[in-house]
Amino acid sequence: MKNIKKTAGKLFAMILTVSVAVSCVVSTGIFTVSAYTAPKKGKIVYNKTIHNKYSKVENTILDSLKNFDEKIDISSLNVPRSDISEIFRVLTLTHPELYYVNQGFSYSYYPSEDTIASIHPEYTISKSEYATQKKLLDKETERILSLVKEDMTDSEKALVIHDELAIMSEYSTSDYNKADIYNSLVEKTSVCQGYALAYSYMLSLVGIDSELVDSNSMNHMWNKVHIGNAWYNVDVTWDDPINDRPGHAQHTYFLLSDNAIQNLPTKHYDYTISNSANSTKYDNYEIHNFDTRLCEINGEFYGFVNNNSSANKGALLKYKLDSNTYEKKLTVDEKWSAGGNSYWINTFMSLEKYNGVLYFNTSDTVYSYDVKTGRQAVVASDISGVSASSGKLCYGMVLKGDAMYAAVSDSPNNKATLKYIKRVDKDSLAIGMTNYIMISSTNSIEKAYYGDVNGDGEINIADATAIQKAIVGLVNQSEIESINSDVNFDSDITVIDATTIQSYIVGLM
Known part of the structure; x- marks a missing residue:
């Protein structure tokens, strides 16, 4: 019988500093049912050497982490003790949905062979707490994906997600431990790792491959994005001013070549180039002069x-990103x-x-x-x-x-x-439409589906009945139920709303 020892293998979450590694390709695990379904799942790239060597190990650990297992037996996989920390780091970085897994863990090993017997992960929250947080994460993910249209090009999808993250998130200057997708997407404050992980996570859901790029010297992480047949640098963090400017998203670091991002006045340096960004297509495009959200309509x-340095200062432009053509609509x-x-x-x-x-x-x-x-x-x-x-x-x-x-x-x-x-x-607005609205009682954004009073995802006679019960005082409606009931948008819930739903059901509207 083999002798087993137990020790702690600590891997600390990257806050401002990470270890530089070569690249890897790992498919993300997708938990979210989203508003937009991509024809394929995007991949997140980090440390190719480790992934290629230990893909079977990663899959075993991944399944157990999703199940909140306290012990993960990998004794049959002959994993050297010297590699386990990097395996764990690659796995958690390339699967941002595992944000609830602590970067510190312990393991048991065989001293005679110096291989791992089992891993004992630590979780920052319980399984029941995760179930609650997952609903919030999925809701915010769906909201962002509702901004992405299927007929957009990949560069346009990358732009929409970039702008939403830069505008809705704020860089955390007080707590550098805020470095995961829950911090960035739900709490809306994180450091650079949180921005980068959130961007890769959202890109994966719309079928776009991305890479996590880090620099020890800069204490910084950003992304590379695969558009067409080329890779481009995108730094959402640096496109979001530290003194948060609500409503503004810069595009200085959007879709840049390695040469461009290394030679800007605030340049990026000392990072491992795994997927070279050689294409200079977007380097001199007008996109870099916009510091507002680019809004898509039709x-x-x-x-x-x-x-001020642009000839288009003060102008509202209708802009085509891939051709760099624009039309001035308003000055x-x-x-x-x-x-x-x-x-x-x-x-x-x-x-x-x-x-x-x-x-x-x-x-x-x-x-x-x-x-x-x-x-x-x-x-x-x-x-x-x-x-x-x-x-x-x-x-x-x-x-x-x-x-x-x-x-x-x-x-x-x-x-x-x-x-x-x-x-x-x-x-x-009209019955049957969906919209995102501010709920004043909770100060949160919720999805409204006008006419779906009971929130079951359908508009039917049960919704008309629910309105009638509310009118006579048999039930007390929540704020979102009341909003979905007001299908004639007169700010009052009456029998007219119930009748409107009945007419909608039978096709009279």
Whole structure:
């Protein structure tokens, strides 16, 4: 009988520093039922040497970690003790959904052969706690995937996900342990590893391969993305300003060659090049001048250019990423006061969309813009906290579901405060439509399906009955149930809503 010893093998989560490794290809385990189903699952790349050598070991460990096993027997796989820490690291990095697995673990081994008998993982949460968190993670994943359309090119899908992560997330300057996809996607604050893991995770769900890239010298992690037949660097973290600017997503580090990212003023260096990014296709494209979200409407992308060095400063462009062609739709002649007779050289418009309508801000007003008619209209001009006399202006705006907020600050270099403005107009809504809305009671974004009162995913007679019970006081509706009940959008739940659902069921609407 073999003699077995037990010891602790510690592998610490990368916060700002990671070990540089060569690349690997590993298929991600997909747990999420998403709004968008890709024809294939994307792969996440990290440490090819370890993966090729120990793919069977990784699969065994992976299945056990998904089951929250306390002991994983790999005695028959002859794994050298010297490799187990790197195997574990590769596995957890290339499967971001294993965020609940502690990077510290212990193992038993055979001293005579110096091979691993079993691994004893540690979990940061219980299986029941994970079930609760998984619902929140899946809900946020589905919301982001709802922004991705099947007919988008891979570069456009990568752009949409990049922009959403940069706008919704904030770099964690106080807790460097926030480094996983739950931190980034649900809690919306993380360090660079959290951004990179979240980006790779979301890309995998839309069928795009990516690589996790790290640099010890930089204490930093970012991504490479496989578009067409080439690899490109993308650094979502560095495209999200440290002093978080709500409504703004830079594109300085989006789809760059190795040569470009290594020679920018804030260059990337000392990283292992496994999948070389040799294509310079996007290096000099206009995309790098946008610092707003690029919003998709009917297959076309729109964004503002605020950069003073661009000939398109202050312009709303209809932009085609893959051909680098654009059409100027609107020019905003606006200045942001820097005090006295001084003005900032850049502009600070943000751009959002809701139900096919664009929304943007100036220094003191929010406007809507209809891309079909070119009509521009004032949405809000009396924004709380904004006034020239106080020196506080609107430096951006964001939509959280249907709730509109202005980013108010005394300087673009200082952290902005989000001020609630209003809910977006519901003129274009109808029964049977879905939308993401702000739930005031929980301060969270929920998916509304107008007419699906009981939340079973269908609109049928049970929903009309649920409304009738609510009207006579037999049940108390939650906020989302009430929103789904108001199918004539008059902010009141009446028998008209029940009748509207009945008409919808029999095809009269």
